[in-house]
Amino acid sequence: MEALDSLNPEQRGAVLHTEGPLLILAGAGSGKTRVIAHRIAYLIRSGKASPGQILAVTFTNKAAGEMRARVSGLVGADCPAAWISTFHSLCARLLRREAPAVGLSRDFVIYDSADQLGVVKRALQAMRLDDRIVQPRAVLSAISHAKNRMESAADMAARAWSYREEQIAKVFTAYETALSEASALDFDDLLLRTVQLFAQQAVRERYASRFRYVMVDEYQDTNRPQYELTRHLAAHRNLAVVGDPDQSIYKWRGADLRNLLDFETDFPDAVIVRLERNYRSTQVILDAASAVIACNTRRHEKRLWTERLGGARIVHHHAPDELAEADFITWQIGQALREDASALVGVLYRMNSQSRAIEESLMRERLPYRVVGGVRFYERKEVKDALAYLRLLVNPDDDVSFLRIVNTPPRGIGKQVLSALEAARARPVGAASSLFEAPGGRSLWSAALHLLQERALPGRPAAALERFIVMMEQIRVAAAQGTISEIVGKTLAISGYLDHLRDADSEEAESRLANLMEFVSAARERELNEPELSLRAFIDQLALLSETDEGSGPETSQVWLMTMHAAKGLEFPVVIVAGVVEGVFPHVHADEPEELEEERRLCYVAMTRAQHALVVTSTERRRVFGEYQATSPSRFLAEIPADLIEPAIYAPPGRRWAPGRPGSARRPSRVREAVEPYAYEDEDQSAGAGVRKGVRVRHAQFGLGTVVDVEPLDNDTTLTIDFVRVGTKKIRARFAHLEPA
DNA sequence: ATCAGAGTGCTTTTT
DNA sequence: GCACTCTGAT
Numbered sequence: 139m140e141a142l143d144s145l146n147p148e149q150r151g152a153v154l155h156t157e158g159p160l161l162i163l164a165g166a167g168s169g170k171t172r173v174i175a176h177r178i179a180y181l182i183r184s185g186k187a188s189p190g191q192i193l194a195v196t197f198t199n200k201a202a203g204e205m206r207a208r209v210s211g212l213v214g215a216d217c218p219a220a221w222i223s224t225f226h227s228l229c230a231r232l233l234r235r236e237a238p239a240v241g242l243s244r245d246f247v248i249y250d251s252a253d254q255l256g257v258v259k260r261a262l263q264a265m266r267l268d269d270r271i272v273q274p275r276a277v278l279s280a281i282s283h284a285k286n287r288m289e290s291a292a293d294m295a296a297r298a299w300s301y302r303e304e305q306i307a308k309v310f311t312a313y314e315t316a317l318s319e320a321s322a323l324d325f326d327d328l329l330l331r332t333v334q335l336f337a338q339q340a341v342r343e344r345y346a347s348r349f350r351y352v353m354v355d356e357y358q359d360t361n362r363p364q365y366e367l368t369r370h371l372a373a374h375r376n377l378a379v380v381g382d383p384d385q386s387i388y389k390w391r392g393a394d395l396r397n398l399l400d401f402e403t404d405f406p407d408a409v410i411v412r413l414e415r416n417y418r419s420t421q422v423i424l425d426a427a428s429a430v431i432a433c434n435t436r437r438h439e440k441r442l443w444t445e446r447l448g449g450a451r452i453v454h455h456h457a458p459d460e461l462a463e464a465d466f467i468t469w470q471i472g473q474a475l476r477e478d479a480s481a482l483v484g485v486l487y488r489m490n491s492q493s494r495a496i497e498e499s500l501m502r503e504r505l506p507y508r509v510v511g512g513v514r515f516y517e518r519k520e521v522k523d524a525l526a527y528l529r530l531l532v533n534p535d536d537d538v539s540f541l542r543i544v545n546t547p548p549r550g551i552g553k554q555v556l557s558a559l560e561a562a563r564a565r566p567v568g569a570a571s572s573l574f575e576a577p578g579g580r581s582l583w584s585a586a587l588h589l590l591q592e593r594a595l596p597g598r599p600a601a602a603l604e605r606f607i608v609m610m611e612q613i614r615v616a617a618a619q620g621t622i623s624e625i626v627g628k629t630l631a632i633s634g635y636l637d638h639l640r641d642a643d644s645e646e647a648e649s650r651l652a653n654l655m656e657f658v659s660a661a662r663e664r665e666l667n668e669p670e671l672s673l674r675a676f677i678d679q680l681a682l683l684s685e686t687d688e689g690s691g692p693e694t695s696q697v698w699l700m701t702m703h704a705a706k707g708l709e710f711p712v713v714i715v716a717g718v719v720e721g722v723f724p725h726v727h728a729d730e731p732e733e734l735e736e737e738r739r740l741c742y743v744a745m746t747r748a749q750h751a752l753v754v755t756s757t758e759r760r761r762v763f764g765e766y767q768a769t770s771p772s773r774f775l776a777e778i779p780a781d782l783i784e785p786a787i788y789a790p791p792g793r794r795w796a797p798g799r800p801g802s803a804r805r806p807s808r809v810r811e812a813v814e815p816y817a818y819e820d821e822d823q824s825a826g827a828g829v830r831k832g833v834r835v836r837h838a839q840f841g842l843g844t845v846v847d848v849e850p851l852d853n854d855t856t857l858t859i860d861f862v863r864v865g866t867k868k869i870r871a872r873f874a875h876l877e878p879a
Numbered sequence: 880a881t882c883a884g885a886g887t888g889c890t891t892t893t894t
Numbered sequence: 895g896c897a898c899t900c901t902g903a904t
Binding site for chain 1: 880881887888889890891892893894
Binding site for chain 1: 895896
């Protein structure tokens, strides 16, 4: 067990305490992933459990993948038998096995938010409700909230106190009917149905002996169904949960901090381990983040410490607008990369819409970057279309997929046919008439079969519909054998999708074709990694991919753009937090004290992602809905102790638009390229040692100057230099790379 | 059936 | 400023 020597005493305690309930309160950067990995490895190597008896639940699939890799490294072998996954993937897997036990078809599909939105919109139409008064998104969020509280549509109807709420409850009912008729589950259903499954004692006992040791990460962000599921899974009480109350940022999604805070009440004999030593950030970053989070009133005092004393001060830049802000960020990234060609920079923002300006600036400078989240690959139209064919193949009742592709590419099936299908579906239908008839018989697919059988349609539409049905049967035959990538390829060919795009012969079609090829490659890659992967499991995986799992841009890229939420669990040597202004961060919508505290926790999460350097930016004004709006620096900036933050030394490249000459956009000036990189803390500590008042120096960016003041700082020196060209500047000696002149 | 153009409402955060 | 929907022309 020599591997345990590398752990500190608290971490080791958490690893070795295997029997009975354990609560690990892990501060940011305290090595909790390491602890969980070691714990799993320890359970296996000590013979306490076989890999198949271990269940570890993480927040994202990516985190699960990392965990798995770490465990393999420690154990010295792959452990595919160990269940390491997200709550949602776990539930999907369990339900695929046990579906009939809760009256569910094994062929259920998983509806993502776009699919859900489609269902709600159709329900609103059917109910003749104006979607301007009852917005689909609002309905969806009300439904999700209800499900998070484990309330049904009937519960919602019962407690409705306004006309609007009654309407929403009705849509909820219609939504549930639609999903059940399509044999579909939404994300929340995955959890709820699994909880329902585990209400059966036999199931509970079976899995309690199967999963002898259960671990749950990010426990502060679990919601009610996840909590119940955890209790069910850990009936044997060998449960270890890991969390940090200060990093709870998903209350809006139903997360309940009480799950973590009440752990001791739930398990009075729980052992508590506190991990307070931080291995990630410098003291400066930690002190700043701690000062900010300390402004929250409802919280337990916690002291994080590190041996990395000192560190560079946090850099703040206040830009005129979000375009100038983006240019500064690009410049700052250039600095960091020139200093360390292999550095990683995380650019974090409050909302996805902020990425555009930054992306454009990075593109202008040809700096490769990767966007995590936002418009994802698997949300592209063509990829969703391809997926819809596959989903309909697996489950013909999937109405959302049916509607998506029945006339894509165009095959003469329009409004007429569709309303005939809707009408036919509303009527009770006779006995099953085909292999493809679903048991429920109320889906659009079965309605189509009926209309054809009863010759209830005029000739031309009937022929078109029949061609579609025959085509799907052809795809089904073709898909009966071959690998997943081959099935995808055949599907796209037989459906006429590829031909349709080739005929279009436009740039857009070209890129769609490329994306589809990419999709086939992705399928190929997956089937190579996982030879036993079924088409159904493949589809499930894609539905459950999370924001952090996929992103656009090369995996190897050194600049990562993402929301602060998506950054949870990640770390970067350099972190830039953009748009730190009132209204954006904290968001305007966060007006309740509770919500404001959650924003502050988000700020804490963002700041503690940084290892060496933290840069924050704000703006004088920015565009909101295309209109300029004045903005002021966020209150969070004022909460950072003044001695830990300093203004950026940055010479803006001048006006983006030359006055009076519209259209003459100037690229940021060339001067930038001559700028010397700045250093990290492990860089030469003696820099600036020979610099004294009155000495003439040369700075790469500012040129010649005279030192007018020298102030010692933790382990660096602040120099005040009077430059010939740009006037007096305050500069950190270690970063300045000054030359004697 | 499909396209182009006009009009509208909206942006938190995500499994 | 954009993505989405609706409308009317082909």
